[in-house]
Amino acid sequence: MLRLENLSCGYGPVVAVEDVSFDLPERSSLALLGPNGAGKTSTIMAIMGHTTIHGGRILFNDQDITRLPPVKRVDLGIALVPEGRRLFTDLTVEENLTVGGYRLSVQRDKINRQRVYDLFPRLSDRRKQTAGSMSGGEQQMLAMGRALMTEPKLLLIDELSLGLMPKMVDLCFDALAALKQDGVTILLVEQNTTRALDFAENVCVMTSGSLAFSGTSKQAKADENLFDVFISAAHE
Template sequence: MLQLKNIDCGYGVFQAVHDLSFSVEQGQVFALLGPNGAGKSSTIMSIAGHVKLFAGSIYFDGEDITRLHARERVAKGIAVAPEGRRLFPDLTIEENLTVGGYCQPKQREALNKDIVFTLFPRLTERLKQPAGTLSGGEQQMLAIGRAMMTEPRLLMIDEVSLGLMPKMVDVCYKAIEHLKSQGVTILLVEQNTKRALEVADQVCVLESGNAVWQGTAADAKKDPDLIEAFLGMSKETAA
């Protein structure tokens, strides 16, 4: 479904990612792992069309989308729940979801909201509450829900568990597993390595903007050098 070919990307004159290539198959959960500053967020935001590509190509369903505007990529089925959630804090939950579904026909709004509320029932209890007053976990649910309003075929979630209580992390990962079961392809950026490896099919580990390891999540768990050097875990913890 998604293929990156030798991409360089960054901000202004700063290059955050170097010569990165990987492929994501339809229906997979693909995890981008690595420390802060590794280039994970830059990678997914370049796929979304929000970070400048200096070189290389991005293909979606076999089509070169390298030069497409971000809104055109959304229309093709690519959505992102960004790091920090980036909600509209003064808008209510319901209004944030409505804004998220702007690219879909108006008559599909109610159906898509029902899908979000089935995924995150807690949001139905606070429909008229401004997003800025929600807890961190509720905001993460809303960020994912807003992305789901676009009816994505590829959903990219950046730092899903960052700053959340364990209970809320569980809720978000349960939602990821459900979406995977429904055929949604997920590109996951995560620093909670253990949780990411539990749900991922494939893994790419970045360090300083370079891919230092790629393979299956099962193989990643078995590689003690990888786990301790790049993922900040002991082999026992990963297992």
């Protein structure tokens, strides 16, 4: 479904990611791991069309989307749950979901909103509550729900568990598992390595803007040198 071919990207003239390649098959999941500053967020922002491309290609269902505007990528079925959630804090849960589904018909909006409420019953209970008054975990659920309103085939998630209580982390990963079961392809950037490896079938590890490892989660767990990649990069 998703293929990166020798991708180099950044912000303006600054190159943050260099010569990164990987494949993400349909209905599968991939965890993109690495220390802070490794280029993980820049990689998924490039997939969404929010960075400067310096080289390489991004393919989605065999279509070259490297230069495609972000809104066109959403139309193709790519959605992002960004780090920090970036909700409209003065709007209610219901209003935030409406923003996420603004390109939908009234009927599709209603159907998708109910699917979000079925996945996250807490959001249904708080549908008239403003996003800014909710807990971090509830806000993360809302950020996921907003992305799901676009009916994504590929869901990009940047730091799902960051700053969340363990119970909320469990609920969010349970929701991801349900989405994967329903056939949504998932690319997850995650600082909780253990949870990421338990969730995703495939793993890429980045350091200093490049790939240091690419393989299955089983291979990653068996690689005794992989932990050293994180430690050495953190002290560079």
